[in-house]
Amino acid sequence: xxxxxxxxxxxxxxxxxxxxxxxxxxxxxxxxxxxxxxxxxxxxxxxxxxxxxxxxxxxxxxxxxxxxxxxxxxxxxxxxxxxxxxxxxxxxxxxxxxxxxxxxxxxxxxxxxxxxxxxxxxxxxxxxxxxxxxxxxxxxxxxxxxxxxxxxxxxxxxxxxxxxxxxxxxxxxxxxxxxxxxxxxxxxxxxxxxxxxxxxxxxxxxxxxxxxxxxxxxxxxxxxxxxxxxxxxxxxxxxxxxxxxxxxxxxxxxxxxxxxxxxxxxxxxxxx
Numbered sequence: 001x002x003x004x005x006x007x008x009x010x011x012x013x014x015x016x017x018x019x020x021x022x023x024x025x026x027x028x029x030x031x032x033x034x035x036x037x038x039x040x041x042x043x044x045x046x047x048x049x050x051x052x053x054x055x056x057x058x059x060x061x062x063x064x065x066x067x068x069x070x071x072x073x074x075x076x077x078x079x080x081x082x083x084x085x086x087x088x089x090x091x092x093x094x095x096x097x098x099x100x101x102x103x104x105x106x107x108x109x110x111x112x113x114x115x116x117x118x119x120x121x122x123x124x125x126x127x128x129x130x131x132x133x134x135x136x137x138x139x140x141x142x143x144x145x146x147x148x149x150x151x152x153x154x155x156x157x158x159x160x161x162x163x164x165x166x167x168x169x170x171x172x173x174x175x176x177x178x179x180x181x182x183x184x185x186x187x188x189x190x191x192x193x194x195x196x197x198x199x200x201x202x203x204x205x206x207x208x209x210x211x212x213x214x215x216x217x218x219x220x221x222x223x224x225x226x227x228x229x230x231x232x233x234x235x236x237x238x239x240x241x242x243x244x245x246x247x248x249x250x251x252x253x254x255x256x257x258x259x260x261x262x263x264x265x266x267x268x269x270x271x272x
Contacts, residue, residue, distance in 0.1 A: 008047065008173065008174065009047065009173075009174045009175075009176045010047045010048055010049065010134065010170075010173050010174065010175055010176070011046055011047070011048040011049075011175065011176060011177050011178070011179060011258065012048060012049045012050075012051060012163055012166060012167070012175060012177075012178045012179070013041070013048050013049070013050050013051070013178075013179045013181065013254070013257075013258070014050075014051045014052070014053070014159055014160070014163055014178070014179065014180045014181060015034075015037060015050060015051070015052040015053070015096075015181055015248065016052075016053050016055075016159075016180065016181060016182040016183065016248070017052065017053025017054045017055025017056070017057075017058070017059065017144070017159070018053070018055055018182060018183050019033060019037075019053075019055075019181055019182055019183050019248040019249065020033060020034050020037070020052060020053070020055060020092075020096075021054075021055030021056040021057060021092070022055075022056055023055055023056050023059070024056070025056055026056050026057075026060050027056060027057055027088065028056050029092075029095060033248065033249060034095070034096060034099060035099060036251060037181065037248060037254055038096070038099050038100060038103070040252065040253075040254040040255035040258070041254060041255075041258070042100075042103060042105055043255055044254075044255050044258035044259055046258045046259075047134070048139070048258070049130065049134070049139075049140050049141075049142065049166060050096075050139065050140070050141045050142070051141075051142045051143065051144075051159045051162050051163050051166075052092070052093070052096060052141065052142075052143050052144070052159060053143070053144050053158070053159045054088075054089055054092070054143070054144045054145075054159075055092070057088040057089060057091065057092040058085055058088060058089045058092070058144060058145070058156075061081060061084050061085045061088060062081075062085045062156055064081060065077070065078045065080075065081025065082065065084075065085070066078070067081060067082055067085050067146060067154065067155065067156055068155055068156040069155075070149075070153045070154060070155055071152075071153050071154065082146055082154055085145075085146055085156075086113060086145055086146050089143055089144070089145045089146075090109075090111075092143070093109050093141065093143045094109065096141060097109050097141060100139065100141075105139060106136075106137060106138045106139065107138065107139040107140075107141060108129075108133050108138050108139070108140055108141065109141055109143075110129055110130055110133075110140050110141065110142045111145070112142060112143060112144070112145035112146075112147065112157055112162065113145055113146050113147055113148060115127060115129060115130075116147050116157055116162070116165065117147070117148060117149070117150060118147055118148065118149040118150070118153075118155065119149065119150045119151075120150075120151075123147070123157065123161070123165060125165055125169055127166070127169055127170060130142070130166070130170070131170070131172070131173075134173060142159075142162055142166075143159060143162075144156065144157060144158045144159040144160075144162065145157060158228070158232075160180075160228065160229050160232040160233075161232055163178055163232065163236065164232045164235050164236055167236050167239050167241055168239065175241050176241070176242075177241065177242050177243070177244060177260075178233075178236055178241055178242075178243045178244070179243075179244045179245075179246060179254075179257045179258070180229070180233075180243065180244070180245045180246070181246050181247075181248030181253070181254055181257075182245065182246075182247065182248060183247065183248065183249050184199075184247055185199045185246075185247045185250075185264050185265065185266075186199040186200065186201070186245045186246070186247070186264070186265045186266030187199065187200055187203065187211070187213070187226075187230075187245055187266040188200075188213070188214040189211055189212050189213060189214055190212045190213070190214045192212070197214040199264070199265075199266060200266055201264075201265075201266060201267065202266070202267050202268075202269060203266060203267070203268050203269065204269050204271075205234055205237035205238065205268055205269055205270055205271050206271055208230050208231075208233065208234040208268070209234070211230070213226060213227070213230075233245075233268055234268075237268050237269070237270045237271065238270075238271065240270050240271075241270065242267065242268065242269065242270050243267075243268040244257055244265055244266070244267055244268070245265055245266040245267075245268070246263065246265040247264070247265070250263075250264075253265070
């Protein structure tokens with residue numbers, strides 16, 4: 001990875017939990033997909049921050065113990081569930097970090113619960129560690145995880161929300177694009193006139209709230225599903241940062257997105 005100077009361009013890449021794990025099989029890694037993604041990231045030689053989701057590692061346990069809803073005395077062993085949710089996310093993150101290190105890429109895990117804190121619904125952050133990584137040419141890897149509140153409570157901070165917070169607070173770096181790599185070709189809409197579901201190539205940021213989203217089937221997700229993702233994406237775009245939603249299962253897509261090459265995907269236009 002290249003050395004990043006102050007005010008230099010960087011990108012943020014989200015590796016969706018449903019891309020790097022099989023959501024219907026607890027604690028399952030899509031090892032080939034992870035390796036292909038890493039290879040394309042390294043080959044691109046771009047300056048970036050990686051954020052990844054929880055998939056079949058974090059979501060099932062967080063759902064079982066209702067971590068996203070905060071402390072509830074009625075849930076047996078919930079604090080154990082909180083710790084376990086974090087631990088399995090560390091396991092997933094460690095696997096990804098190791099694969100980069102095996103190829104001699106300086107990479108560092110950034111623990112979400114150590115740099116973000118909730119205070120009455122507002123998330124505060126200390127991003128000094130990420131800034132130093134970027135300045136030293138280290139690839140920082142952040143992940144969806146538990147987050148503590150100053151009032152003694154807790155919840156889940158999704159990878160999508162983390163990306164928004166990074167975009168809002170890394171002012172000294174020029175974030176020129178955010179890429180979401182999932183297991184679909186982009187955002188699917190229902191075309192009423194054709195009575196069919198199809199990928200939309202381009203969306204205006206201002207139209208996100210009124211999109212006729214297609215139902216592609218419900219999967220376990222404790223962080224808001226597709227609507228929650230789009231809400232965060234809209235907020236990112238209002239910061240004048242374009243967003244691209246791509247299919248990480250298709251070989252070469254991550255490399256193409258990082259190099260601004262043409263590919264089948266959904267592009268979210270920033271407000272004019």
